Amino acid sequence: xxxxxxxxxxxxxxxxxxxxxxxxxxxxxxxxxxxxxxxxxxxxxxxxxxxxxxxxxxxxxxxxxxxxxxxxxxxxxxxxxxxxxxxxxxxxxxxxxxxxxxxxxxxxxxxxxxxxxxxxxxxxxxxxxxxxxxxxxxxxxxxxxxxxxxxxxxxxxxxxxxxxxxxxxxxxxxxxxxxxxxxxxxxxxxxxxxxxxxxxxxxxxxxxxxxxxxxxxxxxxxxxxxxxxxxxxxxxxxxxxxxxxxxxxxxxxxxxxxxxxxxxxxxxxxxxxxxx
Amino acid sequence: xxxxxxxxxxxxxxxxxxxxxxxxxxxxxxxxxxxxxxxxxxxxxxxxxxxxxxxxxxxxxxxxxxxxxxxxxxxxxxxxxxxxxxxxxxxxxxxxxxxxxxxxxxxxxxxxxxxxxxxxxxxxxxxxxxxxxxxxxxxxxxxxxxxxxxxxxxxxxxxxxxxxxxxxxxxxxxxxxxxxxxxxxxxxxxxxxxxxxxxxxxxxxxxxxxxxxxxxxxxxxxxxxxxxxxxxxxxxxxxxxxxxxxxxxxxxxxxxxxxxxxxxxxxxxxxxxxxxxxxxxxxxxxxxxxxxxxxxxxxxxxxxxxxxxxxxxxxxxxxxxxxxxxxxxxxxxxxxxxxxxxxxxxxxxxxxxxxxxx
Amino acid sequence: xxxxxxxxxxxxxxxxxxxxxxxxxxxxxxxxxxxxxxxxxxxxxxxxxxxxxxxxxxxxxxxxxxxxxxxxxxxxxxxxxxxxxxxxxxxxxxxxxxxxxxxxxxxxxxxxxxxxxxxxxxxxxxxxxxxxxxxxxxxxxxxxxxxxxxxxxxxxxxxxxxxxxxxxxxxxxxxxxxxxxxxxxxxxxxxxxxxxxxxxxxxxxxxxxxxxxxxxxxxxxxxxxxxxxxxxxxxxxxxxxxxxxxxxxxxxxxxxxxxxxxxxxxxxxxxxxxxxxxxxxxxxxxxxxxxxxxxxx
Numbered sequence: 043x044x045x046x047x048x049x050x051x052x053x054x055x056x057x058x059x060x061x062x063x064x065x066x067x068x069x070x071x072x073x074x075x076x077x078x079x080x081x082x083x084x085x086x087x088x089x090x091x092x093x094x095x096x097x098x099x100x101x102x103x104x105x106x107x108x109x110x111x112x113x114x115x116x117x118x119x120x121x122x123x124x125x126x127x128x129x130x131x132x133x134x135x136x137x138x139x140x141x142x143x144x145x146x147x148x149x150x151x152x153x154x155x156x157x158x159x160x161x162x163x164x165x166x167x168x169x170x171x172x173x174x175x176x177x178x179x180x181x182x183x184x185x186x187x188x189x190x191x192x193x194x195x196x197x198x199x200x201x202x203x204x205x206x207x208x209x210x211x212x213x214x215x216x217x218x219x220x221x222x223x224x225x226x227x228x229x230x231x232x233x234x235x236x237x238x239x240x241x242x243x244x245x246x247x248x249x250x251x252x253x254x255x256x257x258x259x260x261x262x263x264x265x266x267x268x269x270x271x272x273x274x275x276x277x278x279x280x281x282x283x284x285x286x287x288x289x290x291x292x293x294x295x296x297x298x299x300x301x302x303x304x305x306x307x308x309x310x311x312x313x314x315x316x317x318x
Numbered sequence: 319x320x321x322x323x324x325x326x327x328x329x330x331x332x333x334x335x336x337x338x339x340x341x342x343x344x345x346x347x348x349x350x351x352x353x354x355x356x357x358x359x360x361x362x363x364x365x366x367x368x369x370x371x372x373x374x375x376x377x378x379x380x381x382x383x384x385x386x387x388x389x390x391x392x393x394x395x396x397x398x399x400x401x402x403x404x405x406x407x408x409x410x411x412x413x414x415x416x417x418x419x420x421x422x423x424x425x426x427x428x429x430x431x432x433x434x435x436x437x438x439x440x441x442x443x444x445x446x447x448x449x450x451x452x453x454x455x456x457x458x459x460x461x462x463x464x465x466x467x468x469x470x471x472x473x474x475x476x477x478x479x480x481x482x483x484x485x486x487x488x489x490x491x492x493x494x495x496x497x498x499x500x501x502x503x504x505x506x507x508x509x510x511x512x513x514x515x516x517x518x519x520x521x522x523x524x525x526x527x528x529x530x531x532x533x534x535x536x537x538x539x540x541x542x543x544x545x546x547x548x549x550x551x552x553x554x555x556x557x558x559x560x561x562x563x564x565x566x567x568x569x570x571x572x573x574x575x576x577x578x579x580x581x582x583x584x585x586x587x588x589x590x591x592x593x594x595x596x597x598x599x600x601x602x603x604x605x606x607x608x609x610x611x612x613x614x615x616x617x618x619x620x621x622x623x624x625x626x627x628x629x630x631x632x633x634x635x636x637x638x639x640x641x642x643x644x645x646x647x648x649x650x651x652x653x654x655x656x657x658x659x660x661x662x663x664x665x666x667x668x669x670x671x672x673x674x675x676x
Numbered sequence: 677x678x679x680x681x682x683x684x685x686x687x688x689x690x691x692x693x694x695x696x697x698x699x700x701x702x703x704x705x706x707x708x709x710x711x712x713x714x715x716x717x718x719x720x721x722x723x724x725x726x727x728x729x730x731x732x733x734x735x736x737x738x739x740x741x742x743x744x745x746x747x748x749x750x751x752x753x754x755x756x757x758x759x760x761x762x763x764x765x766x767x768x769x770x771x772x773x774x775x776x777x778x779x780x781x782x783x784x785x786x787x788x789x790x791x792x793x794x795x796x797x798x799x800x801x802x803x804x805x806x807x808x809x810x811x812x813x814x815x816x817x818x819x820x821x822x823x824x825x826x827x828x829x830x831x832x833x834x835x836x837x838x839x840x841x842x843x844x845x846x847x848x849x850x851x852x853x854x855x856x857x858x859x860x861x862x863x864x865x866x867x868x869x870x871x872x873x874x875x876x877x878x879x880x881x882x883x884x885x886x887x888x889x890x891x892x893x894x895x896x897x898x899x900x901x902x903x904x905x906x907x908x909x910x911x912x913x914x915x916x917x918x919x920x921x922x923x924x925x926x927x928x929x930x931x932x933x934x935x936x937x938x939x940x941x942x943x944x945x946x947x948x949x950x951x952x953x954x955x956x957x958x959x960x961x962x963x964x965x966x967x968x969x970x971x972x973x
Contacts, residue, residue, distance in 0.1 A: 050858075050862050050865055050866075051777045051778070051858060051861050051862065051865060051871075051874075052865075052870075052871035052874075053773060053774075053777075053871045053875075054774065054777075054778050056770075057770040057771070057773045057774035058774040058778075058780075060767075060770045061767065061770050061771040061774050061786070064767045064770075065771075065786075065789060065790065068835070068838055068839055068842060069789070069792055069793060069839060069842060070789070071808070072804035072805055072807070072808050072839070073792070073796070073804055075804055075807045075808045075813070076800070076803070076804050076807060079807050079812065118709075118710070118713045121706060121709055121710045121713070122710045122713065122714065124706060124710075125706050125707050125710040125711075126710075129703055129706070129707055131707055137711070137714060139950050139951070139954045140714065140718055140719070140950070141714070141718075142950055142953070143718050143722070143946065143950065144718070145893075145896075146896050146945075146946035146947070146949040146950050146953075147900070147942070147943065147946040148899070148900025148901070148902060148919075148920050148942045148946070149798075149900065149901075149902045149903065149920070150900070150902040150920040150921075150923050150924055150939075151725070151900070151920070151923065151939040151942050151943055151946075152721070153902075154923065154924075154927050154932075154935055154936070154939060155721040155722075155724055155725045155728075155936075155939070156721060158724055158728060158932070158936075159720060159721055159724050164724070165720065165724060166716075166720070189717065190717055190718075190721075193717060193718070208404065209696065210400050210402065210404040211404050211406065212696040213369050213391065213398070213400075213404070213696055214398065214400060214404040214405075214406075214469075215406075215417070215421075215696075216368075216369070216390065216391040216392045216696050217367060217368070217369065217391045217392070217394075217396065217397065217398040217470070218397075218417055218418035218421065218469065218470070218472075218473060219392050219393075219395070219418055219421055219422060219473060220392060220417075220418075220421040221392055221421075222696075222697075222698050222699075222702070224421045225696070228417070228420075228421065229406055232408040232409075233407070233408060235408075247794075247795050250797065251795075251796065251797025251798065251799070251800070252797070252903075253797065253798055253799050253902065253903030253906070254798070254902035254903050254906075254920065258927070271797050271798075271799040271800075271903065272799075274799050274800070274803060275799055275906070275907060278803065278806065278907060281811070283806075283807070283811075283812040286803055287803070287807065290797075290799075290800045290803050290804075293797060293800060294796065294800065297795055297796075297797075298795070301795060369696075391696075
């Protein structure tokens with residue numbers, strides 16, 4: 043990684059060296075430490091930890107709720123992005139800025155607010171109670187929180203693509219006899235696919251690792267509403283370093299695998315979408 | 319399927335793109351809409367297609383007598399080809415062409431084998447049957463335009479509308495596709511309108527040409543008609559190079575400087591100012607004055623590379639410059655020298671009585 | 677990272693094409709649906725937050741901020757942000773300089789590695805520092821002997837926050853400086869400027885809005901980080917509690933109104949961040965567009 047081909051500008055060694063040093067100290071070495079620590083326990087021990095019933099229940103919840111939340115955000119994200127790009131309405135600029143709120147709002151703040159909102163005596167909790175729906179301290183609550191934090195991802199990845207969409211493509215579709223829905227489904231949506239995949243994977247990855255927004259509303263009952271990050275924290279608090287480490291490794295490996303899969307899907311689907 | 323537009327007006331904001339245009343295209347005709355940018359030709363085409371709508375008023379679009387003015391594009395069965403193709407990048411060539419068939423309402427949609435058959439027939443027609451699985455990003459410009467045309471033809475439209483179909487291609491490809499379009503039209507005979515700013519293209523391909531300027535039709539006619547008998551100086555100038563000589567009408571002839579030239583169209587009152595237009599190839603040069611060669615001029619520039627030779631001459635009496643086009647033989651025969659004084663004869667003079675600016 | 681979409685964007689105006697527009701009913705339905713979704717998920721929580729914060733009146737609201745524990749949490753948050761944001765800022769400029777002004781193998785790998793903290797759960801971010809500097813780590817005995825605390829002390833919090841906000845500035849600068857190319861800096865060098873002069877007088881002015889943007893995002897995250905800090909802090913009241921941790925404590929102590937009062941502070945910060953980023957983003961896009969125009973001349 044070192045042969046530079048530009049000798050006019052100075053500072054290559056300095057900046058690259060500093061970059062690598064800082065990167066290693068802050069990111070790479072500590073992350074490596076995780077895997078080093080894991081190697082200190084035997085395979086059986088590792089396997090035993092990561093396949094414990096409590097752990098498995100937490101994976102189901104974390105992965106399941108994250109996946110569903112990202113999916114819901116795909117549907118509504120397209121709708122929001124469409125409305126923001128195509129239509130004019132009063133207060134649009136404010137709405138557009140507001141979409142980024144889950145980014146700008148600290149997770150703990152989101153956590154307690156959502157809990158208060160959906161708790162049995164909260165505004166939404168009261169609305170939903172007569173319907174027999176409980177949100178706070180249930181898996182549904184986890185799902186709601188994860189939907190909240192993933193909301194901006196799809197909108198922001200889809201918006202630029204929608205903005206750059208060639209209007210002539212839609213006109214061509216209309217001139218061939220397609221109605222608006224057919225044009226959307228057969229022409230526009232396929233063009234959004236790479237952006238949707240990116241947004242989905244970002245929302246999914248974020249939701250998987252999310253902690254602050256979820257721990258308040260989840261109720262954190264083992265086997266029922268305990269997400270994997272919380273399980274890791276619990277083990278840490280009990281000084282079960284091996285347990286925490288093993289679970290962390292599983293989480294990391296799982297997220298990377300998913301990200302890789304989505305990247306592959308995205309590469310495949312955008313192969314032919316160069317501007318024509 | 320005849321196409322008629324009546325009294326179409328269209329403004330974009332404050333810019334009037336079309337100012338009361340009427341035109342009738344008979345069934346099976348191939349008509350060109352020719353004009354410079356901003357003349358409204360593309361707007362007119364898009365209104366016919368149903369991609370734009372005329373400003374409310376008396377503007378009407380009729381397909382075979384039926385008023386379709388307020389029917390949007392998806393209901394008009396007018397095939398449209400865009401200047402930049404607008405192919406569906408995520409679909410291969412086959413699916414692009416099949417698109418129109420696939421979005422037909424269920425009752426009218428043909429079964430899969432029939433779709434396949436029709437698409438394959440079109441692929442053969444555009445000579446791309448070997449490329450049916452390719453994607454638009456893998457095709458050349460000429461190939462993409464052919465796919466765009468096939469796609470428009472797949473739904474058997476009543477009208478075919480082409481917006482500068484060859485504008486984005488190199489000259490050579492453009493000429494090939496021009497020929498190909500003419501042949502296609504001879505085979506299929508669908509009423510076709512195409513927009514172009516290239517006068518050569520319009521004159522070569524179309525059966526009739528409508529020249530537009532500033533949102534109005536200046537003249538409609540066959541290519542010969544409008545070239546030989548332009549109705550206005552604009553049409554004259556747009557269809558070819560032109561020299562303008564200021565003069566006066568007198569006794570059925572035009573006087574340019576001290577010289578009289580026959581005016582084939584008697585126009586204007588006696589002694590009124592006139593502009594005489596002459597094509598560069600309608601000027602004869604001779605060394606000696608005599609006969610009709612009476613206007614004195616000096617040779618200031620010669621350019622003989624290429625199929626024709628071009629000379630620039632300067633009038634002795636008022637210093638105005640004009641260009642003359644000679645065949646290579648005529649040029650060799652004449653063998654002019656720079657600065658030499660010669661005498662020119664103006665043939666085929668067209669006179670427009672007022673002081674038009676082109 | 678060449679494919680990075682910055683997450684904050686202002687919409688451009690789209691001309692309406694009548695023949696390819698939806699019917700007005702569909703349009704109204706979609707707008708209502710989108711606004712309803714956003715209203716339920718975004719607006720109501722905000723409204724509730726401020727309602728709860730003020731539910732015991734303004735007196736109680738301001739009283740919460742006079743609590744010494746709250747004040748020490750605020751102080752710690754500012755110290756943490758005050759260290760990690762500049763550190764990541766310097767790193768961002770250095771990394772962007774190395775990546776965009778030079779060619780070398782492994783550039784893409786480097787960019788991916790810089791992005792790594794984004795894909796790591798904050799809890800894991802905290803965990804890894806516990807594993808290095810905490811009880812199970814190799815430095816524990818040495819640290820204990822010298823009476824130095826990293827985990828369960830302020831340095832640990834700073835480290836964890838730095839990790840979590842690591843990529844923000846770099847991510848903003850790399851595409852921007854990539855688009856700007858090297859010609860300005862090369863011209864400066866040819867005119868005799870030293871490396872530092874080039875950086876200070878040529879590069880930084882060119883990227884000032886992108887830099888500011890990255891810093892705003894970085895700071896918002898640094899001040900609001902919860903998961904990673906929660907793991908390394910030890911929750912020692914008055915010493916290792918940042919504002920988010922303090923909110924948690926108040927909440928768990930059933931002082932809901934107090935928790936929301938302090939939370940409203942961060943919510944204000946969030947709203948200010950949104951406003952600032954909208955404003956800076958417009959400048960940043962103009963900066964990028966001006967660069968694109970310059971580069972095609």
